[in-house]
Amino acid sequence: MSASIEMPVLKDHDEGLHPIYLDYSATTPVDPRVAAKMIPYLTEHFGNPASRSHPYGWTAEKAVENAREEVAKLVGADPREIVWTSGATESNNLAIKGAANFYSAKGKHIITVATEHKAVIDTVRELERQGFEATYLQPEPNGLLDLEKFKAAIRPDTVLASVMFVNNEIGVIQDIEAIGNICRANNVIFHVDAAQATGKVHIDLEKLPVDLMSFSAHKTYGPKGIGALYVRRKPRIRIEAQMHGGGHERGMRSGTLPTHQIVGMGEAFRIAREEMDVENARIRRLRDRLLHGLQTIEEVYVNGDLEHRVPHNLNISFNYVEGESLIMAVKGIAVSSGSACTSASLEPSYVLRALGRSDELAHSSIRFSIGRFTTEEDVDYTIALMKSKIGKLRELSPLWEMFKEGVDISKVQWAAH
Amino acid sequence: MTSVYLDHNATTSLDSRVLEVMLPWLREQSGNPTSRHIFGRSARTAIEHARTQVAEACGAYASQVIFTATGTEANNFAVKGIAANQAGLQILHSAIEHPCVSRPAQSLQQLGCKGHQVAVDQHGKLDVAQLESLLDVPTSLVSVMLANNETGVIQDIATIAEMTRQAGALMHTDAVQGLGKLPLNFIDLNVHAMTISSHKIHGPQGAAALVLDKRVDIQPLLHGGGQERGLRSGTENVAAIVGFGMACELAMANRQDFAKHTQALRDQFEHGLKSLNATIFSSQVARLPNTSFFAIKDIEGETLVIALDRKGFAVASGSACSSDSTEPSHVLLAMGVTPDLARGAVRVSFGTQNTAAQVTSLLDVLKNEILRLKQLTSIAA
Numbered sequence: 001m002s003a004s005i006e007m008p009v010l011k012d013h014d015e016g017l018h019p020i021y022l023d024y025s026a027t028t029p030v031d032p033r034v035a036a037k038m039i040p041y042l043t044e045h046f047g048n049p050a051s052r053s054h055p056y057g058w059t060a061e062k063a064v065e066n067a068r069e070e071v072a073k074l075v076g077a078d079p080r081e082i083v084w085t086s087g088a089t090e091s092n093n094l095a096i097k098g099a100a101n102f103y104s105a106k107g108k109h110i111i112t113v114a115t116e117h118k119a120v121i122d123t124v125r126e127l128e129r130q131g132f133e134a135t136y137l138q139p140e141p142n143g144l145l146d147l148e149k150f151k152a153a154i155r156p157d158t159v160l161a162s163v164m165f166v167n168n169e170i171g172v173i174q175d176i177e178a179i180g181n182i183c184r185a186n187n188v189i190f191h192v193d194a195a196q197a198t199g200k201v202h203i204d205l206e207k208l209p210v211d212l213m214s215f216s217a218h219k220t221y222g223p224k225g226i227g228a229l230y231v232r233r234k235p236r237i238r239i240e241a242q243m244h245g246g247g248h249e250r251g252m253r254s255g256t257l258p259t260h261q262i263v264g265m266g267e268a269f270r271i272a273r274e275e276m277d278v279e280n281a282r283i284r285r286l287r288d289r290l291l292h293g294l295q296t297i298e299e300v301y302v303n304g305d306l307e308h309r310v311p312h313n314l315n316i317s318f319n320y321v322e323g324e325s326l327i328m329a330v331k332g333i334a335v336s337s338g339s340a341c342t343s344a345s346l347e348p349s350y351v352l353r354a355l356g357r358s359d360e361l362a363h364s365s366i367r368f369s370i371g372r373f374t375t376e377e378d379v380d381y382t383i384a385l386m387k388s389k390i391g392k393l394r395e396l397s398p399l400w401e402m403f404k405e406g407v408d409i410s411k412v413q414w415a416a417h
Numbered sequence: 418m419t420s421v422y423l424d425h426n427a428t429t430s431l432d433s434r435v436l437e438v439m440l441p442w443l444r445e446q447s448g449n450p451t452s453r454h455i456f457g458r459s460a461r462t463a464i465e466h467a468r469t470q471v472a473e474a475c476g477a478y479a480s481q482v483i484f485t486a487t488g489t490e491a492n493n494f495a496v497k498g499i500a501a502n503q504a505g506l507q508i509l510h511s512a513i514e515h516p517c518v519s520r521p522a523q524s525l526q527q528l529g530c531k532g533h534q535v536a537v538d539q540h541g542k543l544d545v546a547q548l549e550s551l552l553d554v555p556t557s558l559v560s561v562m563l564a565n566n567e568t569g570v571i572q573d574i575a576t577i578a579e580m581t582r583q584a585g586a587l588m589h590t591d592a593v594q595g596l597g598k599l600p601l602n603f604i605d606l607n608v609h610a611m612t613i614s615s616h617k618i619h620g621p622q623g624a625a626a627l628v629l630d631k632r633v634d635i636q637p638l639l640h641g642g643g644q645e646r647g648l649r650s651g652t653e654n655v656a657a658i659v660g661f662g663m664a665c666e667l668a669m670a671n672r673q674d675f676a677k678h679t680q681a682l683r684d685q686f687e688h689g690l691k692s693l694n695a696t697i698f699s700s701q702v703a704r705l706p707n708t709s710f711f712a713i714k715d716i717e718g719e720t721l722v723i724a725l726d727r728k729g730f731a732v733a734s735g736s737a738c739s740s741d742s743t744e745p746s747h748v749l750l751a752m753g754v755t756p757d758l759a760r761g762a763v764r765v766s767f768g769t770q771n772t773a774a775q776v777t778s779l780l781d782v783l784k785n786e787i788l789r790l791k792q793l794t795s796i797a798a
Contacts, residue, residue: 029447048428053722054731086486089641089651119641225654245489245517255489258623334454
């Protein structure tokens with residue numbers, strides 16, 4: 001394939017047909033440079049990397065090891081500490097089940113946070129069904145974990161803690177270093193879901209006191225279906241494998257490695273390492289432009305701390321607007337209300353509820369997540385669109401009318417009918 | 418790469434028609450299938466279309482197809498997921514399963530699920546009488562692979578499944594090597610669960626499936642966002658799944674031609690092996706049409722494989738997954754082959770692109786390499 005692959009440009013964002021993509025936290029387009037690098041490994045170099053007996057296998061294996069180095073470089077790890085998985089969900093399952101089961105003699109108590117991704121929460125729930133106990137800590141209203149509360153939750157039988165680096169819904173960044181230090185001091189294994197962090201915050205596992213860290217490719221302009229788990233060697237962390245078989249990945253994760261996807265993840269992470277700082281500065285400017293534009297609308301609330309937050313994310317609640325109608329009304333942009341994995345249900349986001357937001361505000365929230373290909377025009381269109389649609393929806397809202405008249409809605413006695 | 422590729426049971430090249438349908442999903446089309454906007458919806462539609470293609474290729478309903486990342490994962494899911502609900506009951510599997518069935522079965526010992534191997538005869542066929550007697554003990558699951566990746570031996574799954582059902586147990590089969598090579602029908606096979614994989618049928622690595630009777634109670638292997646109806650969480654690998662679907666459609670259309678073509682090559686090859694005094698494993702029983710597993714007395718399989726590679730023929734000394742181990746094939750040992758002979762094993766697995774001329778050339782090279790290696794050993798002796 002030649003190098004002349006076009007950058008995806010989103011033109012003609014007529015309502016609903018070609019919306020502007022502002023849902024980078026759900027998934028990202030594959031960077032054209034990544035796609036170009038992957039394709040030869042789908043066509044010519046198709047060998048099974050475990051085949052030691054011929055060049056088809058060797059070529060594939062070499063590509064896999066190069067990619068492993070790139071992933072390791074982005075996060076300050078040794079390549080031998082990187083285990084390939086099918087994605088962050090699998091990495092989270094492997095880390096939490098793997099470590100909790102391996103070290104269960106130490107204790108059977110797990111600490112995590114109520115705002116974690118379902119891949120962590122559901123996995124911890126599964127362990128509870130198997131006889132573990134779990135504490136789900138509430139964050140502060142700004143989404144950040146209070147370190148004293150974390151410390152207080154630790155028991156003599158706490159074996160593992162899992163805290164995500166960057167939250168997928170509100171983009172807040174936890175103080176991983178401080179939390180890790182508390183874990184070290186208390187002999188607690190520390191797992192971090194970094195799926196939303198790579199390419200957005202600097203990660204140096206030589207300095208961070210983290211034992212296990214999950215990575216995803218498709219949040220960082222790589223392909224779907226591939227991720228990795230960092231497993232610390234010094235001091236050595238052991239985990240029980242969850243997928244047994246041919247002994248791949250030093251016995252930690254069996255299964256034929258998908259060479260082309262691994263190559264894609266390696267390239268995506270290389271680009272992230274080289275371009276992160278410049279890119280993030282540009283994205284921050286765009287996000288702030290969007291924020292300022294939206295703040296000219298009355299009664300909008302930013303969800304989550306603005307300072308300790310990645311530059312890509314803006315999660316905003318629009319008061320006195322009905323949630324479902326809101327999403328329907330803004331077809332010109334592709335965004336999400338609640339995380340992608342749970343957007344099939346009509347329940348208000350559990351993350352926003354954990355911040356203390358009311359059901360109504362949680363329902364009427366939108367997550368705008370911008371990225372590499374977002375332009376100033378996209379942002380300006382969005383501001384104009386939101387102003388127009390919010391205006392129209394509020395015109396139809398009796399609650400808005402009452403608010404404008406100065407009625408304290410929380411004091412109203414609603415009659416049933 | 419000017420080497421002749423003869424290792425199709427390890428993995429296969431991507432069909433260009435499969436690449437074509439995948440490309441948009443690696444480029445412009447990029448939604449998360451769970452997102453509700455058009456990017457997500459179009460990804461969702463593509464996945465569901467692929468699901469029907471996969472289902473059709475193996476005689477199942479679309480709702481019975483659960484996508485996983487690898488065949489290993491689907492096997493782990495089946496074995497652990499089914500046994501977990503019936504802790505304390507034994508699990509039976511053949512002595513010739515791929516480690517991604519036998520090892521998860523082993524790992525369940527700690528849940529009180531004893532695993533037992535069912536022996537095979539010298540041809541590699543399951544000892545059905547032994548299975549019957551083992552089934553006297555309450556059993557949760559029986560797992561027997563449809564076709565072995567090393568010898569190519571095909572088991573009578575329908576009969577084994579019936580026996581299993583009579584005993585009140587569930588039946589799983591690893592059909593990864595059967596898809597695209599044998600007529601495959603989930604209903605006819607009479608099993609509760611079946612594993613298939615994309616990269617064995619000219620589809621991409623990174624997609625596979627567990628085909629599952631919906632009445633089976635199974636625990637998920639991966640917990641999280643609830644994809645695949647809660648049975649396999651994780652953002653779907655849209656491009657690979659789309660590729661898998663197309664590969665299934667093509668495999669179904671090409672299966673008879675594939676069988677005819679590769680069987681002719683295999684027959685040609687094994688005819689030539691006769692004059693080389695080779696032992697051909699399992700030649701007396703029904704095998705995959707493309708597979709030839711043989712050994713030359715006093716010649717190490719590894720050595721021969723390397724020699725053939727130097728001469729431009731890519732083969733294997735057994736399963737790819739164990740190709741860096743020097744242990745003799747557990748499949749051959751289970752058949753009663755002596756370790757010495759087993760260490761000589763070489764596997765050639767043909768594909769659609771291979772030709773009769775290549776086979777002639779291979780036999781020529783093989784003859785010369787065997788002679789050369791025998792001379793070397795006699796010099797060393």
